[in-house]
Amino acid sequence: MGDLSIHACKHCLHSHRSCLPLCFSRRMVIEIIDRYETDCIPTPSRSDKVGYIQGPGDKKCNRTLKVTKNMKHPIYVYYQLDNFYQNHRRYVKSRSDQQLRDPKSENQVDACKPEDKAGGQPVVPCGLIAWSLFNDTYSFSRKKQQSTVPLTVNKKDISWKSDRDHKFGKKVFPKNFQNGTLRGGASLDASKPLSDQEDLIVWMRTAALPTFRKLYGKIEVDLEAGDELHVTLENNYNTYSFNGKKKLVLSTTSWIGGRNDFLGIAYLTVGGLCFFLAMAFTVVYLVKPRQLGDPSYLSWNRNPGGH
DSSP: OHHHHHHHHHHHHHHOTTHHHHHHHHHHOOEEEEEOTTTTSOGGGGGGHHHHHHSSSOOEEEEEEEOOSOBOSOEEEEEEEESOOTTOHHHHHOOOHHHHHOGGGTTOOGGGTTSSEETTEEOBSOSHHHHTOOOOEEEEEEEETTEEEEEOEEOTTOSOHHIIIIISOTTOOOBSTTOSSSOOSOOOOTTSOGGGOHHHHHHHSOOSSSSEEEEEEEEOSOBOTTOEEEEEEEOOOOOGGGTOEEEEEEEOOBTTBSOOTHHHHHHHHHHHHHHHHHHHHHHHHHHSOOOTTOGGGSGGGSOTTOO
16 A cells, blocks of 8 residues: 555645655655554464453553654554444444433433433433544653653543534533443543543544544654663454454654555556547547537437438
8 A cells, every 4th residue: 555655645746846855745744653452462362362352351462563764743542443344334324413412302312222321211322433533542651771661641622623522521421321232432530521531522423434443542752763662552342253453553744644555546546538538539539530510410300300
């Protein structure tokens, strides 16, 4: 995927000088990606991954990441899920926006089945989206020379301000959440309003594609080339039932955002399609030319009974 995007940049640079800052900005973005869903299961349990993740016990896992280039803060921490269809029609509809905004609407759970009530009482927030809230956790420390220093992950302002201010009420508190017979994901702090629980807000802005990243937090110190990052993570989230993948991503950004291969692929796809259509129309014109402005082709000049 990365090579394809580089070729797209080269093609774009030859045809459009305006692509120059775009491609250079993309190359300035530095990413560290660590896939861990298999490595964080003990070897004897890998034959039954679902049984392991659903069973009791500590799911801690230690990972080591190497910083190969200097990374300027803020460094964004994402979790990436593959083969997770948040855009499924039934999944997307399984929520109550009125309930999320207004404490007086907690009983509006008709669209949330089967996660609408627990013990006859409404669940707040209800629905499959909230119920499946991602619950892997990450903590970081940095080994620099002979010392190990903890790294704080800032989880403030990781969601859209418009979501916090308008979609999630400041007086709506979780009730009966994850109290059913089957637990879906993370719990919520019942003492905090939904507008302050930003992990939930980020998760409930559903992704359009089956591979997506969501912001977990920000590291607000620079990392230098050669640093070792030690990650202690809780491998709790069940992606094994649907052969999903889990990745931890650390990334810097540029003026156009993070590293995104979609733009380069889109340039190649649209450019290739335009070239193919141009060649096809040229061949048709050469093989069977048509006189321009010929009035005989007008529908009212044609003989209805003719062939």
